Amino acid sequence: GAVVSQHPSWVICKSGTSVKIECRSLDFQATTMFWYRQFPKQSLMLMATSNEGSKATYEQGVEKDKFLINHASLTLSTLTVTSAHPEDSSFYICSARVGTGWEKLFFGSGTQLSVL
Amino acid sequence: SQQGEEDPQALSIQEGENATMNCSYKTSINNLQWYRQNSGRGLVHLILIRSNEREKHSGRLRVTLDTSKKSSSLLITASRAADTASYFCATGTGGFKTIFGAGTRLFVKA
Numbered sequence: 092g093a094v095v096s097q098h099p100s101w102v103i104c105k106s107g108t109s110v111k112i113e114c115r116s117l118d119f120q121a122t123t124m125f126w127y128r129q130f131p132k133q134s135l136m137l138m139a140t141s142n143e144g145s146k147a148t149y150e151q152g153v154e155k156d157k158f159l160i161n162h163a164s165l166t167l168s169t170l171t172v173t174s175a176h177p178e179d180s181s182f183y184i185c186s187a188r189v190g191t192g193w194e195k196l197f198f199g200s201g202t203q204l205s206v207l
Numbered sequence: 208s209q210q211g212e213e214d215p216q217a218l219s220i221q222e223g224e225n226a227t228m229n230c231s232y233k234t235s236i237n238n239l240q241w242y243r244q245n246s247g248r249g250l251v252h253l254i255l256i257r258s259n260e261r262e263k264h265s266g267r268l269r270v271t272l273d274t275s276k277k278s279s280s281l282l283i284t285a286s287r288a289a290d291t292a293s294y295f296c297a298t299g300t301g302g303f304k305t306i307f308g309a310g311t312r313l314f315v316k317a
Contacts, residue, residue, distance in 0.1 A: 097249070125305070134295060135250075135307040184249055186305075195240060196297075196305055198249035 093119045093189050097199025104175055105207055112170045112202045114185030120165035121187035125196070126158075129182040141168040175206045213296060213308045221316050226283040228311040230296030231276075237299040239272055239279050242307075244293045253281075253294075288317040 094117040104110050114124055122143045127135040139160050140148040147160035157179075159171040168187075172179050182203050186196040214229045232239070238257045242250040256263045256272045256279070263270045269282040283290055296308040 095249075123303070127307075132312070134309045137304060137306060140304065182247070186250075188303075195252040195255055196242075196250075198242075198251070200249045201247070203247065 093117075093187075093197045095121075095185065095187050095197045095199045097185050097202055099202060100200060101203040101205070103205045103207065106176050107174055109171055109173045110175055110204060112172075112183055112185075112204075114168045114170070114187070114199050116166045116187050116197075119187075119189045121168075121189075122165060124162060124168040124185055124187045126160060126168075126170050127184045127186065129184060129201075131182075135184065138170075143168075172204065175204070177206045180204055180206045213294075213311045215311060216309065217312045217314070219314045219316065220286055222286060222288055224286055226286050226290070226313055226315070228281045228294055228296075228313070230279045230281070230308050232279075232296075232298050232308070233277065234298075234300060236274075239270075240297045240299070240305070241268075241270060241279075241281050242295045242297060244295065244310075246292075250295065283313075286313075286315045288315050291315045 096115045098113045124141040126138045128138050129135050137150050138153045141160045141162040143162045143165050149155045162168040182201050184201040185199045188194050212231050240255045241253040244250045254265045254270050256270050267284045272279045291314050293310045293312045295310045297305045
C-alpha cells in the first residue's frame, strides 16, 4: 500500500515557539493532504485540507494564522503551529489519498506535540 | 466537525468472541469507511462500503450499511488479542473530505 511518512513523531517545545510538522507521500503523488488533530481518547477532528500549489482550506473554528499549512510539492505538506501554547498540545495526524475522489486515506504515524 | 456517534464507546470481550460496533451519521454520504488505530499511532484503513452497497466482507470483518437509518455496523468475528485497538467509522462527504466518528475502544482479553 501507499506510504505516508510524518516527522517528527513527537516534539516538546516551550510556549511561544513555533513547531513544523512534515508529511510526505513516499511512493505516490498527493495533490491533496488532510491534517487532523486528536485529543486523548477522542476522535480525529479535521483541521484543514491542504492543496498542492494553492491555499489550504480550513475547517470552521481553526485559526489559519495559528496553523500554517504549506503544500509546496506533490509529495510534501507541512503544518506549522505558530507561537505554540499549552492548549495546542495534541496529537496531529496527516493523511493523503492516492489519486482523487473517494479512495481510502493513508495516514502518517502522527506527531505528539507537548507545549510546556 | 464530527459526523456522528459510535456505539459502544468501549467494548471488552474474550478472545474468540465476536465484536460488534455501530456507527450513526447525520448527513448524506458517498461512502463509509472503517479505520483502526493502535494507541498513539496513525490509522489503518480496514474497509470501504459505498452508499449503494448494503454489506461487505473482508476476512474476519463484516460491514453493513443502512442509508435509510444512516447507520453502519462493523463485526469482527473470532476476535484475537491483537484486535485490541480503537475503531473509527468515517464518512466521505462533499469536498472529498473524510469525517470521523467518535470511535469505539475494543479490548480483547486473551
